[in-house]
Amino acid sequence: MERSVTSTLRAGQLGIARRQRVSIAASAASAERSERGAEQSGRAAPHGAAVSGQPAAVSRRGLRVALAAEGAYPYHMGGVSVWCDQLIRGLDEHRFTTVALTVDEAERSVWQLPENLERLLAIPLWGRPPRRRNRGRPPDWFHQAHGEFLQALIRPSGVRARWSLASLESFLNALRVMHLYAQEGDLRTALLSNEALTRLMDAWHAAGMDTPAEGPTLTLADALTASDLIEHMLRPLSHPPLDVDVCHMAMNGLSMLVGLASKWTHGARLIMSEHGVYLRERYLSMIREPVPHSVKVLLLNFFRALSAAGYHSADIFAPHSAYNRRWALYNGAASARMRTMYNGVDPADFPAAESEPDTPTLVFMGRIDPLKDIHTLLRAFALVREEIPNARLRIFGPVPAANQVYYESCEAVLRELNLVGAAVFEGRVGSPVEAYHSGHVVVLSSISEGFPYTVVESMATGRPPVCTNVGGVSEAVGDTGFVVPPRNSRAIADACVKLLRDDELRRRLGAAARTRILNNFTLAQSIDAYRDVYQELA
16 A cells, blocks of 8 residues: 555654654555555556446536545555546546545645545644644543543454444444544543543453453553554544545545544445455554554554444445455445445556567566565565576565665565576556566565555556465456465466466466456446446435
8 A cells, every 4th residue: 555644654653652653564555555556656547547337317516525545645656546546537527525644744745636626635643633722621421432432442352353233333432422522622632641541551450451361561651652643543533524425435444534523423425445454454564563562452452443333334335356345244344235346447558568578577566565575576586597597577666665674675585595687676667567568477476465456457468467365366367367375485486487488378368367357347347336336325
């Protein structure tokens, strides 16, 4: 994901809790994260792409829609950002407001905005909190709601622990009361007060969370750290709710706070898309974080509660793959409100390659990120070179600032395997089409994905993919490429060698891959599906 402000909170940092800054580097990523080639190339999607279908008959001016995203459009390139831009332009019969949850006030738009985008609202999670005149002691009803909120944070944190309807409604009620208070009161002061911190520690001890069987000790410093971080994540509750017909969240999690506030105040209908699995990505990102275990428990339980609230509250939930759908069902989403919506590409923007390079070449397209598992990719390529000594690996994609250390570790692996000159990090590319055309096979080695644009784009160009079996990848590839287990360098290498050596198989699968995209995953099909959903809520 481009720059998820929860998976890479504070641009790779979870925040400052008084004297402690906590690093968070994952990608959801959010959105994370469902990357598109534009994320890696840094280019915007074509703005003139035509989409089929007739406008929904909602009103002459269409619906008023708020599209909320975390760490994405229009401040960053990436899969979610491209999807947002395509959606707004494709549904030009409606009037859009975009709500961007950003790191701070310094972010600047990097997209040319559509004409039907009437308003751009940024909510910085790490900037200064909204100024409030009421900074005194909160009323008793706030403290009662805060106690209900804490009950959701103090519970077994395993993903198998299910939510009862009563506990979920209690959490939602607490959020609603905190939202009401935050409209005039100082939520930060309230959550970091001695009274609130004492309540958190007392609740932790009363639940037996500091016993060896249940969990770790929660110190005052830990309580302060966790409360500070959660206050930043609750910043959307302090902003005025949007008066719109539909609030469409590009992902679960913090974006859902925008929709909930709009629903509570103005009765907005809620659509929630999910490109990756938000909660799963939070668990993956938290593994690497150097924070006390008690803080991890509180944060993960916050994300679990918020994700469950999102599934429960959305009028329509639109997972972008059947894989995401299964996760959502497991976590409490109602199947009757689900509409599986696949990402699509415009085939005209990704023409089939007319030739192949002279040297056997593998192409990787993606940001340099631990979730892409570049180490395994390099080790697989070393095995390929044992079979095909003149093979090349071209790695296209940027290095996010938060991932510089990981990039250096990739370079170290490259040197260790004696791949200097054979495998090349080529950085951000101007044209992903040219990058796909520069190889025989496109490889994706990720340990987490949604329904990645990289796969459907490369397939549209007629390049057969070798991909790891994560997220919705197998749904995209079908029988037009090879899908192998993640973290398995031998399986990746064997599939690549087979395709590089067998010209007839490679070309047949490449042609089948493009046909599969034309039949199932075009931009027009994707936009038309969302047009129907908007009509359903009109």
